[in-house]
Amino acid sequence: MDKIVEKLKSGELIPFLGMGIFEGTIAKDGSSLPYDSDSMILALNNGRAMSQRLMYEYSRAAMSLEQRKGREFIIQMTNHIFSSKEYEIPKTYKWLSEIKPKYIIDTTLDDSLQKIYSDCDHFLILGVSRITADYDRFMIYKYDSSKAEYTRVEKESLSLDLPILFKPMGSTKPEMNFIISDADFVDWLTEAMGGYAIPPVLKEYRKDKEYLFMGVDFARDTFRMVANEITIGLKGGVTLLNKEELTKKEEKFIKTHSLENIKVSIDEFIDSHGK
Known part of the structure; x- marks a missing residue:
């Protein structure tokens, strides 16, 4: 092309x-920004891996977190990942x-x-x-x-x-x-x-x-x-x-x-x- x-x-x-x-x-601050599904899951979950079933795709992991901690948590956490750091x-x-x-x-x-x-x-x-x-x-x-x-x-x-x-x-x-x-x-x-x-x-x-x-x-x-x-x-x-x-x-x-x-x-x- x-x-x-x-x-x-x-x-x-x-x-x-x-x-x-x-x-x-x-x-x-030396941290990496999420660039794939796995790194996004880790960012959403404070650096901790989740179960294999949830690690398949970050939307699945985010749904689990939303169910446990609420919709506002997942919104604020996502915003924090991209707005709290200079890059x-x-x-x-x-x-x-x-x-x-x-x-x-x-x-x-x-x-x-x-x-x-x-x-x-x-x-x-x-x-x-x-x-x-x-x-x-x-x-x-x-x-x-x-x-x-x-x-x-x-x-x-x-x-x-x-x-x-x-x-x-x-x-x-x-x-x-x-x-x-x-x-x-x-x-x-x-x-x-x-x-x-x-x-x-x-x-x-x-x-x-x-x-x-x-x-x-x-x-x-x-x-x-x-x-x-x-x-x-x-x-x-x-x-x-x-x-x-x-x-x-x-x-x-x-x-x-x-x-x-x-x-x-x-x-x-x-x-x-x-x-």
């Missing part, structure tokens, strides 16, 4: 980010900050994406779950760079005139909200399958687009389903999975979605595709 940067700038190729982009990110934004964001794609999907939970777009007006879409007032599983904000503030807007206000940042699993800012436990994902995915997780403008825009998957773990059932719902209508793209051997589920997802896996690390990929 050639002309990566040009395609990102034109909108032909859409970045899709997963928590793997945080691998190797060290906070100023340099990962290399992926620095690279994208120079390109400024028109539309970007980011399933991480911190606010690094918002930071790299803070110098320009944009729309931000945050996923929500387990609400009863509406079927839609998203909230839309418009960012005014002159005031450095977000304002909630209705979905009819969303347009392609400004960059669109889509964080389907929520974020620490501008409002602390996360899709993290099994109950969250079940609700979000159920409504996503009904067409309520993505604004109409993006449903039209995403047709026949290619995707660049960076740091997304397709070995995990949940994120394969999330990616599948968000990228309906895609015409292929690229995954970066630097593994000796892919799992059968990864291979099937890649084949089904006409993707090409490039077996290099994210850093190596960025270094070879400078702006």
Whole structure:
């Protein structure tokens, strides 16, 4: 796949980010930020491993913690993981900050994406779950760079005139909200399958687009389903999975979605595709 940067700038190729982009990110206090399911579970549970059944996927572990300690605990703990420490934004964001794609999907939970777009007006879409007032599983904000503030807007206000940042699993800012436990994902995915997780403008825009998957773990059932719902209508793209051997589920997802896996690390990929 050639002309990566040009395609990102034109909108032909859409970045899709997963928590793997945080691998190797060290906070100023010396601790590592979660970059996969196992490290996320340890972070949520104060560094302690959980039972093998719960260690399968962090959404399962988060559900167990929520049942024992309450919904507010899991929200506050997730926020603490990403908001209580100072850390340099990962290399992926620095690279994208120079390109400024028109539309970007980011399933991480911190606010690094918002930071790299803070110098320009944009729309931000945050996923929500387990609400009863509406079927839609998203909230839309418009960012005014002159005031450095977000304002909630209705979905009819969303347009392609400004960059669109889509964080389907929520974020620490501008409002602390996360899709993290099994109950969250079940609700979000159920409504996503009904067409309520993505604004109409993006449903039209995403047709026949290619995707660049960076740091997304397709070995995990949940994120394969999330990616599948968000990228309906895609015409292929690229995954970066630097593994000796892919799992059968990864291979099937890649084949089904006409993707090409490039077996290099994210850093190596960025270094070879400078702006």
